[in-house]
Amino acid sequence: MKTIIEPFKIKSVEPIKFTTKEEREKLLKDVGNNPFLLHADDVLIDLLTDSGTSAMSSLQWAGIMNGDESYAGSRSFYRFEKMVKKITGMKYIIPTHQGRAAERILFSILGGKGKYIPNNTHFDTTRANIEFSGAEAVDLLNEEGKHPEIRADFKGNMDVEKLKEFIKNIGHENIPVCMLTITNNSGGGQPVSMQNIREVKEACKQYNIPMFLDACRFAENAYFIKKREKGYADKSVLEIAQETFSYADGATMSAKKDALVNIGGFLSINDDELAQKCRNLLIVTEGFPTYGGLAGRDLEAVAQGLEEVLDEHYLQYRIRSVEYLGEKLIGAGVPIIEPPGGHAIYIDAKRFLPAIPLEQFPGQALTCELYIHGGIRAVEIGSVMFGKYDSEGNLIPPPMELVRLAIPRRVYTQSHIDYVAEKIIEVYEKREQIKGLKITYQAPMLRHFTAKFEKIND
Secondary structure (H helix, E strand, O other): OOOOOOOOOOOOOOOOOOOOHHHHHHHHHHOOOOHHHOOHHHOOEEOOOOOOOOOOOHHHHHHHHHOOOOOOOOHHHHHHHHHHHHHHOOOEEEEEOOHHHHHHHHHHHHOOOOOEEEEOOOOHHHHHHHHHOOOEEEEOEOHHHHOOOOOOOOOOOEOHHHHHHHHHHHOHHHOOOEEEEOOEOOOOOEOOOHHHHHHHHHHHHHOOOOEEEEOOOHHHHHHHHHHHOOOOOOOOHHHHHHHHHHOOOEEEEEOOOOOOOOOOEEEEEOOHHHHHHHHHHHHHHOOOOOOOOOOHHHHHHHHHHHHHOOOHHHHHHHHHHHHHHHHHHHHOOOOEOOOOOOOEEEEEHHHHOOOOOHHHOHHHHHHHHHHHHHOEEOEEEOHHHHOEEOOOOOEEOOOOOEEEEEOOOOOOOHHHHHHHHHHHHHHHHOHHHOOOEEEEEOOOOOHHHOOEEEEOOO
């Protein structure tokens, strides 16, 4: 493949702090072997998340200066609203300070004990907000998506037959909403096809169940559809995104992903009554409906970012840069979810560290080793993040044990990615030396953010 250059010039730079392996060993031990708790200044390459870590453009920074900070009726809100409506076509646009705030509002109203909310795969905050309401989050990922080594175009798809069976067994009256996450973050950043979106909508419509999108990576998903799904090659990413949202009754979005900003989100809804309830709760928990927990300047940056993310030169570079890292790792035998997803590479920790039992958290052990060896911060998406326990205290692991390397947008160059590949391959070559971990502290919900661990020695 020919070289694809970054579709931007660098105008401002930030220095990186270099540390030694010995320093990193001590730093990680001091925070209980949880890279979340490290000081960011002590991280060389930060791939913990692509959320809120984008480099904003000159036009976005200009918008920061141009933001209207009026409490009510800000012109920045109306620019933001116009752009979101252009993409989603939805009636009501409710700004929030980030995606989980939109989730909290939605599930506080629709959730509750005895309710069940299906998804292709819920991510951590979505699941937590559902469970906090008393409802149960249910994953219905298609079979291909559960096998990292299988290559398929749309491994993020929901299993529609299982959805139909689930609705019949649970009862449609107990399912207040069906979610569909695009791209499927917990499933490896894998895309969802337009056909699957339509089929999920049809299944929901049959039982009068609203279908909502978790749309924080909608543009990346649209680009995959353009490249992989028959009938979409000649459509623009905007047209594909508009069709995607046309099948939905609403959407939550963290603008910290595909809107290329450091803070922000929204809840978009078509239903009049639900929108009113959400706005009422927004005023209590976030702010007035025309700012929703955000400054006017942030609304300006989101509006501009939503324009920029639809640029196909940017999306080509974005998807290819992730694919480039994946190809280097696959070439060295490193087991990852194939094909590479849209925003991250997911290492299959089960195959990377087969000698470490799941009860000793191989994914977390690998994230620790990547930091110690190369100063790279990644995140475990496995038994720490999603593990549950039976009545006897035995671990019920999720289907996959992964380590995610999320690539911030417009931040790192090819040489940074080459360095990441080198260090992962070096860790893989010495993987027999890595030890498992045990938990010494954990919070009752979202434990992966603050848990602490000790290494298990022979």
